[in-house]
Amino acid sequence: MTKGPILAAFLFLATAALIVSGTVWPVPSAAAYAGGVSFSSSPSSPEAAANNLGVQIRARAWDKAYESLANKAQFSEQEFIHDLTGNYPSLRTDATLDKFEVFPLRADRNEAEVRMKLYWSTVVGISASTRDVRMVKDGDRWEAEWPIEKEPSVPPQVIPVNYLRWDVIYRGPGDDWGAQDVEAPHVRIIDMHPVERADGVVILGELLNEDVVPAYVSVTATLLSKSQSPIATEGSFDKISHLLLPKQVTPFFILFPDASLAEVGSVRMTPFSTLVAASADPVIEVDGEKLNPAPNASLTGQLINQSGRVVNVAHVLGTFYDKSGQVVWVADQYVDRALLPQSPVPFNIHIPEDLAKTVSSQRTVVASYSVGGTA
Amino acid sequence: MKRWSSLLCAVLFFASWHGVDAQESTGEFPKSIEAGHGFSVRLGGSGPATLYILGTGQVLKREVQLGDTTYFAPGSLYNAGHYLAVVVGASTNTTNEFDIEPSSSPAELSFLARPSRLPVGLHDGITGAVYLFDRYQNLVTAQTAVQFALTGPSGSVQTHQAMARDGAASIAMDSSAQQGADKFMAQADGVSSLRVIRQVPGEPCGLKMSASPSGGKLHLVTEPVRDCNGNAVPDGTIVTFTESFHDGESTVDVPLKRGVAEVQIPSHPGATISVASGVVLGNQIRWER
DSSP states (O other): OTHHHHHHHHHHHHHHHHHHHHHHSOOHHHHHHHOSOOOSSOOOSHHHHHHHHHHHHHTTOHHHHHHTBTTGGGSOHHHHHHHHHOSSOOTTTTOEEEEEEEEEEEEOSSEEEEEEEEEEEETTEEEEEEEEEEEEEETTEEEEEOOOOOOOOOOSOOOOOOOOEEOOOOOOTTSOTTSOOOOOOOEEEEEEEEEEETTEEEEEEEEEEOSSSOEEEEEEEEEEETTSOEEEEEEOTTSBOSEEOTTOEEEEEEEEETOOGGGEEEEEEEEEEEEOOEEOOOOEEEEEEEEEOSSSOEEEEEEEEOSSSOBSEEEEEEEEEOTTSOEEEEEEEEEOSOBOBTOOEEEEEEOOHHHHTTOOEEEEEEEEEBTTBOO | OHHHHHHHHHHHHHHHHTHHHHHTOOOOSOSEEETTOOEEEEOOSSEEEEEEEEETTEEEEEEEEETSEEEEOTTSSOSOEEEEEEEEESSOEEEEEEEEEOOSSOSEEEEEEEOSEEESSOTTOEEEEEEEEOTTSOBOOSOEEEEEEEEOTTSOEEEEEEEEBTTEEEEEEOOOSSOEEEEEEEEETTEEEEEEEEEEOOSEESOOEEEEEETTEEEEEEOOOEETTSOBOOTTOEEEEEEEETTEEEEEEEEOBTTBOEEEEEOOTTEEEEEEETTEEEEEEEEOO
16 A cells, blocks of 8 residues: 555656656657757768758758758758748648658768658658759768759749639429439440459559540449459549549559459449539640659659649549550559649659560540649 | 327227128218319218218318218319228218329329430430329329420421320430430420430541641641531540650640640650540641651
């Protein structure tokens, strides 16, 4: 009975000691997350300086990160922040730096170059960006020369747009039960191909809006066993362009984790479509698309917003075909920068190495979203 | 609610208790009455009694004098179906059965026309189903001729007649070759119902583009896009331009505006440019400049 107060006092003292210890001698990474704390590791090497910069960016300690740069005279702190978070609302605006990696590229006594790979945590997942940073030695300290990428400024101008938009009026609650409602858009799966991968079965395909009105679409697939009993049902989620204008085609990708094609007798596909208010703009050009072979097989190119309105989020979907025109893979990438009118923004879609050899052609579509309305 | 339940239980109790009497029904009720029509019955016997009438969704209770004629005003019984009349008096308990029949002529049509939007030139693409109802919403079961008429935007009319059986008639009709809003009318016994069917252009036909230099770029423009019946494909339809050059490709999805799709893309000498809309391919151009 008498041990209780002693234990309580011990716990109280231990907690107090840990709090004091953590405050006086904080762990550097914890201090970085907390913000406003100097770093214990002196940037006595290019990697250490790059690490410090990464930690400051992760803590969104913009002023400290900016102050640590060797070339800060070339741009303002605001331009540095905009380089990292964007001038216009985009996926990057509210993203945090999840982690970063530093790879030394070259080094000599007073100068070095490192590659910083920044993994941004966005609302749609991790978005990686790479910067090659020149490091210079100033006395006994290394400092980064940040390779600023200034967002292009669009000259003031008026861009005439023939604004085309669809709105939908559905039947009202007072209408006779036999009265017509607006017809759902007619969509058709024009290609479907199941593929076995290491992480399960993947259903790849393409969906066409064959109607004259825009459609909000999604696709659901059900794997059926050889006895026609359902094994699993999955949807395309965001691996599809949900808004299809008339005669537009989107790829879709449905993953069944841990499923095996040997157990599958057939696949039941259920396309869904409903009318949606939509705009025909913006038009986004996919320029300079290039299939890059393995290693690091990818589809690269750049997006050019041909409209006058800023596109805040662009989702690029690539459909990859073999020589016979069969869909062999579907992959996507969210572009975390806003698309300014007429300003190219690069994209890079990874292609699995084992499939890269079979890819003969590709088709790219872009789904876009603008703040303040459906794009 | 409780009162009606009690009433119903009492009637059913009497009906079952005096089952033998029910067999001895005097048959004064008409065997069938048209829904909503007034009628009268003369109940045999003498003295006061209570008349209960139970039917589909309706229960009536009336104090009557046996031996006199009892009148039921129009609209008293209006739900079509089989009814049971029970007379409970001091000296008699009898039951009668009769039917309330729907009116023979419809007062209202429920017209289901599907789809509300379809491509031109589709055989049996439009279906119409009509349900005939009298003024009390009873399904009119008598055979009734229903005329269907589909009037195109140019004034051309397709007409068909179908006989309604058990209150329903249906038809399938072809969509016309011309786009626009068709009026689809069903008519029976002077009662009509109108629906609008929007006929829209089919797939683009003979998709063709031309290319011209524009500054340092290439200006691509289609000819006015039409379907195989000559209908203009609506604005907003996506046309895909693809430019393939030696080490890459450029694509752009452009919506039709004012009947044509146009875009400016980078110019690459030796590039092959193709155009497509949905699954329809257009012409190809090889750009040498």
